[in-house]
Amino acid sequence: MVRPLWTLLQRDISLIVTRRQDVLTVVAFFVIVITLFPLAIGPEPEKLRTIAPGAVWVAAALASLISLDRLFADDWRDGTLEQLALAPQPLALTALAKVLAHWLSLGLPLVILSPALGYALGLQGIELAVLAGSLLLGTPVLSLLGAVGAAMTLGVRGGGALMALLILPLYVPVLILGAGAVNEAMFAAPYQAHLSLLGALLAVALPLLPLAIAGALRITLD
Amino acid sequence: MTGRSIPWLKFTAPANFYTLAQRLVPWLWPAAALCAVAGLYMGFFVAPPDHQQGDAYRILFIHVPTAWMGMLLYLLLAAYGAIFLVWRIKMADIMARAIAPTGALMTFLSLWTGALWGAPTWGTFWVWDARLTSTLILLFLFLGYMALHAASDDREKGGRAASLLAIIGAVNVPIIYFSVEWWYNLHQGVSVMRSDGPSMADSMLAALLLMIAAFWIYAGAIVLRRAQAEALSREARTEWAQAAAAGRLTREQRERAAVGIEGNRPPLESGGQT
Amino acid sequence: MWDGIGDFLAMGGYALYVWGAFGMVALGLLLEGILVARRRRQVRARLQRQSRRPAAARNQGE
Numbered sequence: 001m002v003r004p005l006w007t008l009l010q011r012d013i014s015l016i017v018t019r020r021q022d023v024l025t026v027v028a029f030f031v032i033v034i035t036l037f038p039l040a041i042g043p044e045p046e047k048l049r050t051i052a053p054g055a056v057w058v059a060a061a062l063a064s065l066i067s068l069d070r071l072f073a074d075d076w077r078d079g080t081l082e083q084l085a086l087a088p089q090p091l092a093l094t095a096l097a098k099v100l101a102h103w104l105s106l107g108l109p110l111v112i113l114s115p116a117l118g119y120a121l122g123l124q125g126i127e128l129a130v131l132a133g134s135l136l137l138g139t140p141v142l143s144l145l146g147a148v149g150a151a152m153t154l155g156v157r158g159g160g161a162l163m164a165l166l167i168l169p170l171y172v173p174v175l176i177l178g179a180g181a182v183n184e185a186m187f188a189a190p191y192q193a194h195l196s197l198l199g200a201l202l203a204v205a206l207p208l209l210p211l212a213i214a215g216a217l218r219i220t221l222d
Numbered sequence: 223m224t225g226r227s228i229p230w231l232k233f234t235a236p237a238n239f240y241t242l243a244q245r246l247v248p249w250l251w252p253a254a255a256l257c258a259v260a261g262l263y264m265g266f267f268v269a270p271p272d273h274q275q276g277d278a279y280r281i282l283f284i285h286v287p288t289a290w291m292g293m294l295l296y297l298l299l300a301a302y303g304a305i306f307l308v309w310r311i312k313m314a315d316i317m318a319r320a321i322a323p324t325g326a327l328m329t330f331l332s333l334w335t336g337a338l339w340g341a342p343t344w345g346t347f348w349v350w351d352a353r354l355t356s357t358l359i360l361l362f363l364f365l366g367y368m369a370l371h372a373a374s375d376d377r378e379k380g381g382r383a384a385s386l387l388a389i390i391g392a393v394n395v396p397i398i399y400f401s402v403e404w405w406y407n408l409h410q411g412v413s414v415m416r417s418d419g420p421s422m423a424d425s426m427l428a429a430l431l432l433m434i435a436a437f438w439i440y441a442g443a444i445v446l447r448r449a450q451a452e453a454l455s456r457e458a459r460t461e462w463a464q465a466a467a468a469g470r471l472t473r474e475q476r477e478r479a480a481v482g483i484e485g486n487r488p489p490l491e492s493g494g495q496t
Numbered sequence: 497m498w499d500g501i502g503d504f505l506a507m508g509g510y511a512l513y514v515w516g517a518f519g520m521v522a523l524g525l526l527l528e529g530i531l532v533a534r535r536r537r538q539v540r541a542r543l544q545r546q547s548r549r550p551a552a553a554r555n556q557g558e
Binding site for chain 2: 532535
Binding site: 148 | 390401
């Protein structure tokens with residue numbers, strides 16, 4: 001049962017990575033959104049430092065939303081999704097593999113890039129590590145939640161904007177905990193509690209949300 | 223849906239539901255009005271002004287009921303969504319869909335009245351307080367449900383997707399609430415809110431309870447009315463719906479519809495024997 | 497407990513807030529009631545038209 005999923009994972013990653021365009025677009029989007037903050041708020045280092053965790057996290061959430069928009073769209077249009085639904089593997093696991101592939105190729109680059117952007121906004125030392133760590137724990141949850149939205153809005157009018165309306169409210173806890181962890185680190189306060197809660201969210205989301213994704217996909221495919 | 227001996231299942235047939243609502247609603251309107259009049263009288267003419275907030279506290283009599291209704295209706299929405307997803311009972315989707323606009327309105331009104339209450343008592347219309355923020359997010363959840371339901375061309379699929387969203391939202395509401403509260407407590411900025419004030423005077427409590435009852439009954443009536451319209455519109459081709467629209471739905475028509483032997487749009491010559 | 501209608505309307509100086517809140521609630525509920533009543537009327541009228549012209553109704557869809 002593991003082998004077909006592994007193959008699917010490899011296929012999805014190579015599909016995304018060979019079209020380098022997608023990865024570049026999402027990364028560029030992430031960087032540009034963060035660049036907008038200093039331009040809108042002003043170059044004073046103190047001010048930028050206070051908004052840095054929030055800015056990076058908001059940019060990551062938006063980038064995740066934008067990139068997930070088309071997670072299932074291509075497979076749905078050419079019928080691959082129906083084949084996957086008929087395959088002997090549970091659809092939830094298939095969905096999990098797809099989300100994992102998506103996160104590895106489009107989410108992980110943001111996590112890796114985040115310390116550089118955090119530094120540009122004035123974060124230092126341990127704060128950068130906490131920022132990357134919080135994103136590492138948090139962005140998979142965002143991907144899973146976003147995938148539910150992507151599955152629900154397949155073949156529905158006004159997909160992208162509608163998906164933002166459906167999913168952004170659900171992003172709130174992750175955003176609070178993620179940016180909160182960095183904020184704690186900035187005041188030299190214990191940030192572990194935030195990170196543990198983020199980890200708990202991930203632990204809850206990992207088994208449950210694939211079921212929701214599979215449910216949403218089945219509704220679309222019926 | 224062949225549980226004729228179980229009365230609850232009887233009303234999963236839209237025709238039976240329609241008749242039940244038709245009988246119920248004419249009683250609900252006056253009951254709601256009565257509670258509202260009594261509540262407003264108690265609230266404005268019996269309850270004394272608050273020793274700290276003066277007369278501004280009277281907003282509480284509508285703020286608390288609307289806030290309650292918002293949350294309660296969301297839970298109901300998710301419950302009907304779950305029923306629809308598990309048992310595919312069409313009536314549950316009709317009810318969920320009828321609840322959503324009222325829930326959104328109540329949530330909006332609780333934000334509005336909260337802002338107008340906050341302005342004189344805390345000196346600001348809006349604070350990013352845990353309760354306000356999570357209520358705002360609740361409003362977005364309602365709007366998302368309505369938008370998803372409306373955006374789908376296939377009503378059945380749209381209903382199921384929206385129901386799934388409602389359930390995910392309901393699971394998330396406590397998580398959102400606790401995370402927002404956690405966030406707010408850590409930021410301890412404006413500590414203006416002390417919800418556990420002195421105990422309320424009896425007349426205040428009575429007024430509040432009456433107003434809560436009025437909002438409950440009002441919400442019940444309006445949701446039933448909207449569900450009736452929705453049921454009629456979905457069953458437009460059936461004999462019972464056309465008879466009901468003409469105001470002469472007979473018992474036999476209803477029973478035939480409930481067992482599901484009504485044809486698609488049979489002639490209506492038999493009508494008119496109420 | 498109120499000194500005439502003026503005092504009642506003044507709400508101890510909080511008139512704007514109290515009446516703003518109650519007014520918006522009244523407006524919201526009134527509007528909802530009107531919209532639902534209109535929807536009901538429309539649906540019933542449509543169904544009655546349909547039952548009078550069955551063939552046309554079948555062609556025109558919903």
